[in-house]
Amino acid sequence: MDAWTGWRERGARVLDRTTGRAAAALVAGALPALAFPAPSLWWFAYVCLVPLLLLVRSAGTGRMAARDAWLGGTGYMIAVHHWLMPSLHVFIVILAALLGLLWAPWGLLAHRLLRGPVNGWAAGAAVVVVPCGWLMIELVRSWEALGGPWGLLGASQWQVEPALRLASVGGVWLVSLLVVAVNTAVTVLLVHSAARVVAAVSLLVGALVVGAAWVWAPQPERTGTARVAVVQPGIVEGPGSIQRRFALSEELTRSLTGQGVDLVVWGESSVGVDPVRRPDVTARLAALSKAVGADVLVNVDARQTDAAGRTGIFKSAVLVGPQGLTGDRYDKMRLVPFGEYIPARSALGWATSMGRAAGEDRLRGTGPVTMRVPGADGLRIGPLVCFESAFPDMSRRLVRDGAGLLVAQSSTSSFQHGWAPGQHASLGALRAAESGRPMVHATLTGVSAVYGPHGEAVGPRLATDTSGTAVYGVPLARGTTLYVRLGDWALYGALGVLAVFCAAEGVRGVRARRRTRPVRTATQAS
Structure with a gap:
């Protein structure tokens, strides 16, 4: 034998x-x-x-x-x-x-x-x-x-x-x-x-x-370039971390002055208060926009009131210009089970005692939103929040609604030393290739990355040990892919x-x- x-x-x-x-x-x-x-x-x-x-x-x-x-x-x-x-x-x-x-x-x-x-x-x-x-x-x-x-x-x-x-x-x-x-x-x-x-x-x-x-x-045709800056403050821990992270993001954004950017993107939960109720915070963001010469897309994780009059905790992509809030706001629609809400909380609420499950359910947005960026020849962006970038249908819908650039704001700081940041950032390549539109994946703590309309990597990735900014010449495109036309x-x-x-x-x-x-x-x- x-x-x-x-x-x-x-x-x-x-x-x-x-x-x-x-x-x-x-x-x-x-x-x-x-x-x-x-x-x-x-x-x-x-x-x-x-x-x-x-x-x-x-x-x-x-x-x-x-x-x-x-x-x-x-x-x-x-x-x-x-x-x-x-x-x-x-x-x-x-x-x-x-x-x-x-x-x-x-x-x-x-x-x-x-x-x-x-x-x-x-x-x-x-x-x-x-x-x-x-x-x-x-x-x-x-x-x-x-x-x-x-x-x-x-x-x-x-x-x-x-x-x-x-x-x-x-x-x-x-x-x-x-x-x-x-x-x-x-x-x-x-x-x-x-x-x-x-x-x-x-x-x-x-x-x-x-x-x-x-x-x-068929592949989309290249039409030009937009200069997009990503601000990644990195890990900020301890008492007052929300305020200190906001101040660090301000400082990093101010360093972009004179670099001719069209849009500045902050990560998920980068603002911990409702800017509508805090005009002082809005004024600080507007001053940044004026200094840099570009609108700033921030992400608010706070108790807010939406257009329908609902009050609760929303995760919202909010665009701020030199004059203040532009009125463009997208509320996250697809929430992370247990992380942002507890399914059947009356039966599964005990999960909050076993880990970092959501103590209070976030409220959902009612529909996708595209936002116009004045500094990039009328470019429209399609915002996504966190794990929404994993859903192919969401980016496809945004492109069909006219988005020329997909932007995902994320935070994986709870899983900083695992595989999650890299896995999450990689999803942007698939969404870009499927839709024929570039995608910016901006996070608080890394990994931040940008992909062109064919899913190709653009510029350097900001790793989980990075606190800083990066400016990307993002290639734009027009035309549609077969996936956008035919769907699933x-x-x-x-x-x-x-x-x-x-x-x-x-x-x-x-x-x-x-x-x-x-x-x-x-x-x-x-």
Whole structure:
């Protein structure tokens, strides 16, 4: 017996044990996190699901496959959200286990298509249907109340130019489909010798699809440049931190005088009072705008009253010019569960005692807003606040409403030493590529970054150890991408594929029952 055979037998014995198999599923599910920042092993995304697919395939029953996939999904959610543990503690494990249930039907699907002998047709079906099932997981968990679209597998490709071009065609959803299809094809290559030609052809087709998107997908036309400054004060702690951070932001903004900027952007929660009720704060911001010669986009996290007369804590992007408040204000619409509100607070309010959950629910805005920047030839900006930059539909809507520049104001200071700042900043590349519009990601404490209309990085990133400013020559563009025109067609296509597959399985099941139904003889009938 050679060494490889020995290792295989020992591995099989481990997987035969319930605890060993459960541990393997958790680890296999967590592997894709290595493709995201901070590790940023983007190439690993194309094989990261193979261990989980092999495990699901090896399950003796559909029930066991569903359990393996559930545990794999739990591992995935813990790994890509592990930086939340200081805030939610053990509650993150409970949430991950609940969301991991979304993977159970996918496990049944993968088990059905990959188990046993697989011919060419079955292999082709697996390479198409298994990714569509995965996309349904991403769709459901992208609902804001379930945590939003953080850690979508396609988002791991934010630095890969061909993948960004593919995102301009079908959004991050199309990139996820491609990544899972490659993983499925690699799995078929490893375990089904009779279907290896089909698997290899599937990989070739995937490469051709990416090449076609690269050559023929319409891209926005460059039209000019806007000079945008990002102000990042950095970590300010201790008593009076809100006031001291505001004063530091003032000082940094004043240093931009004479640099010919068109817009200055501060991070999320950069102003801790309502400027309408505090004219002294408004006057200080207006003086900064006048000195720099550009409007200043700040972010207010305070008790305010909106246009509808509602009073409560809003997170608002507010534009300030040399004359004071311009009247342009956007209130954050999609709030972070537990961080900014407690879902079903009457039942889950106890979560506030376990971590940094919201003591009071923030109020939601009522709709998207675009704002005109006078200093940039009438450029309209589309503001987003914090994790709203994770939602593809929000940036798409802003571009359809006329935004020429997307601006996300964020603060990840609670997770300064984890993977969250880098992961959050990377989302800007996807939103820029999808929409064909540049994006500015400005934070209080880093990582701040700017991306051009193709998702390409523009200028230096401001890391988490930086307190300062940066001025970017942001390339502007006109025209629309296919994703802006057509929307989430990849999702609808995946739904259609799954509907056809389920219908075919239903017909096959009916025919199988008819074939196995016993035939009654004449004697039996009498």
